[in-house]
Amino acid sequence: MxxxxxxxxxxxxxxxxxxxxxxxxxxxxxxxxxxxxxxxxxxxxxxxxxxxxxxxxxxxxxxxxxxxxxxxxxxxxxxxxxxxxxxxxxxxxxxxxxxxxxxxxxxxxxxxxxxxxxxxxxxxxxxQRRDYYRLATGAIRPLKCVIKPVPDQEHIKHEMTIMDISVGGISLVCQETGIELTPGNIYPNCEIELPEIGTLTATIQVKNTFEVTTRTGKVNRRAGCVFVKPDGKTTMLLQRYVAQMQRQAAALTPKE
Known part of the structure; x- marks a missing residue:
C-alpha cells in the first residue's frame, strides 16, 4: 500500500x-x-x-x-x-x-x-507545495523544458531534461553546451509538454545549482527552478499530471 x-x-x-x-x-x-x-x-x-x-x-x-x-x-x-x-x-x-x-x-x-x-x-x-512532493520523471522518456533565453528571438530555443517536477517548480539537467542556468535568472514563456495532459507555458526562475554524482562517478550539474506566479491553468495542468503519475505508481505497487 x-x-x-x-x-x-x-x-x-x-x-x-x-x-x-x-x-x-x-x-x-x-x-x-x-x-x-x-x-x-x-x-x-x-x-x-x-x-x-x-x-x-x-x-x-x-x-x-x-x-x-x-x-x-x-x-x-x-x-x-x-x-x-x-x-x-x-x-x-x-x-x-x-x-x-x-x-x-x-x-x-x-x-x-x-x-x-x-x-x-x-x-x-x-x-501542493514543492516541499510536500516532487515527482521524478521517467528515465526512458523524461519530460523536456523548452527555454527561450532571448525574449525578442523566440526561434532560439534550448530543450532541457527535467529530473523532477511539482506544482512549485522543476529540477533541470544542465548541459555542457547551450544555455547556462545561473541562480536569479528568469526565463518567461517556457514550454513543458505533459503527456496525456497538455502543454503548459510558464515563467521559471533559477533558484540554485548543485552537483550530483552518479554511481559510475560521473558528476552532473542540476538547476533547481521555481514557477513564477503560475496562473490557474498552469497549476491545474501540473496538479493533474502529478496526480496521474501517482495513480500509475500506486497501481504498480504490490499490495501488502
Missing amino acids: VKEKEIPLKIEVFSNGEDSDYLIHSKTEIQNILQAICGRSTRAALYYDEGNRFVLTMLIAVSEEGIWVDPPSSQLDSLHILESKKVVFVSSHNHAKVQFVATAPSQATYGKHDAIFLPLPLKLLRL
Whole structure:
C-alpha cells in the first residue's frame, strides 16, 4: 500500500485572492477528492473556535449532500463544534493539502455510528507545495523544458531534461553546451509538454545549482527552478499530471 508523506494539518492562510489558483469549484471533483480521503482513511483535523482549537478526526462517508466525520471523544469538544457557525476541515490527498470551510455542522448518525455532518462545500482548497512532493520523471522518456533565453528571438530555443517536477517548480539537467542556468535568472514563456495532459507555458526562475554524482562517478550539474506566479491553468495542468503519475505508481505497487 502506498503511504502518503505526512502533511502538517495546519490551516493555510492567504491574503485576498492569493488562493484563487488552488481552489476547486467542481462539485464532482470535490466529491471525488473527499471520497479518496475517506477510502484511504486519511487523518484529518477539524478546527473550531475561529481556528484556535481543533480535534483530529476521520471521514466516515461522503455523499452529494455532504460528509460524515467521527465525533471527538470529548463531549465538550463536540458541543463546541456543533455550536460553531463555521468549522475548517483540513486533510491531505495525493501529497497535497486539502482544506475547506463548512457551515452549520450538525449532530448525526451514519449506520450505527455517531457522527458530525458537514454540508458539501461549494469550493475546496487543494494546495501542493514543492516541499510536500516532487515527482521524478521517467528515465526512458523524461519530460523536456523548452527555454527561450532571448525574449525578442523566440526561434532560439534550448530543450532541457527535467529530473523532477511539482506544482512549485522543476529540477533541470544542465548541459555542457547551450544555455547556462545561473541562480536569479528568469526565463518567461517556457514550454513543458505533459503527456496525456497538455502543454503548459510558464515563467521559471533559477533558484540554485548543485552537483550530483552518479554511481559510475560521473558528476552532473542540476538547476533547481521555481514557477513564477503560475496562473490557474498552469497549476491545474501540473496538479493533474502529478496526480496521474501517482495513480500509475500506486497501481504498480504490490499490495501488502
